[in-house]
Amino acid sequence: MSTVKQLKLAPGVHAEDVVQELEGFTDGKARVVVIEAGATQDFGAWPGELVRWLWQDYPLPVIFAFDKQLIGEEAALALGCDIRICDEGAAIQLNGGTMDKLTAARACTLLQLETVESIPAKLTGAQALEDGLVSRVGPKGSARELAKEVAEVIATRGPIATRLAKEALWRGLNQPLEQALRFETDLTLLLQATKDRQEGVRAFLEKRPPKFIGE
């Protein structure tokens, strides 16, 4: 069974369906999720609570792939994901004025902005890459494949490590640096007690690919 879960936002899909699907992936087998854009206007609300749930509480790394202009609630969903990947024709319309507080705060964090007023109304793929809002831009029509490739890479990594790395990153960012560094240390020590960490080190020293079991 594939450890990469893919979720295509088909026209007519509703936000509640997405939440349900995502929750279904947390059964222990999946290691990473790719969400592909494609929702239409009847998608429904993706409020700040869900944005925060995705980056702060959802355990799996989530990649959002898009090759079109991302607007409204679909853009809000993308902001909650850990990694965004698009093609060169894509754009993202953020419209800080209509975002709720939590979504706007997330946009500010990702764009390293001090104020909501500084959020640009629209970013092309190239601008989004320059600003780090997306981390990879591929040729036209390639976002889905590119996202899948990245997901396959993450799926080979230690699954507990990627969960804790995600937690360290996003939860640590809200803490003062000194406290955040201690948080990282504690998560590191938690990992030291896992079989996966022992396997990772052993595999490296034996020059072979690791076989992580998620324990």
Next chain:
Amino acid sequence: MADPVLFAIDDRGIATITLNRPERLNAINMMMRDLLWEYLQACRDHPDVRAVCFRGEGRAFSAGADISEFGTAPSLWESRQARHERDVWGLMLSLPMPLVARMHGFCFGAGLELPLCCDVRIAASGTQFALPEVALGYIPSAGGTQTLPRTIPPGAASDLILTGEPVGTEEALRWGLINRVVSEKDLDKAIEEELGRVLEGDPDLKKLNLQ
């Protein structure tokens, strides 16, 4: 055996800390951590030190932590205690003078996390940067999960941390992971220029202030 970390202070007040284990691509072991701790304390306490420059001997700045020493701590508790008592990275972040990293070859794992505690990072073209820890079943543990997303856009940081894949100087420069790229033959000259700015008290050179 040569000392795995070299330390010198010149008559201008520039302290140079050199990772000197080139046969292991300057993989940072416990002895090196102890020496770094000692030399960083010397930088903090020596009244004449005005800047610190970090460099790596051989073909890489540093390939990261020495994995062959992993799992040798007597217990998790003692490991935690040792990290807190000898917090090399916290000490680097608290030093009052500017820190400059001369980067080349590979800057992987702790070999990237150390420069992330510096104020200025200058790299030779062709340098590769990565936090590959998740590929070995652990996470960056020299501050990288916290310093990287405070240095480059967090969305880009999450890609680097979750995939463990390396990036080159183009991406590194785009996102502010490094301040400047020069050819390897011009690297020492660029570092000297930067240190010159420090000595002249260039007001544009801000001390790193990660929050």
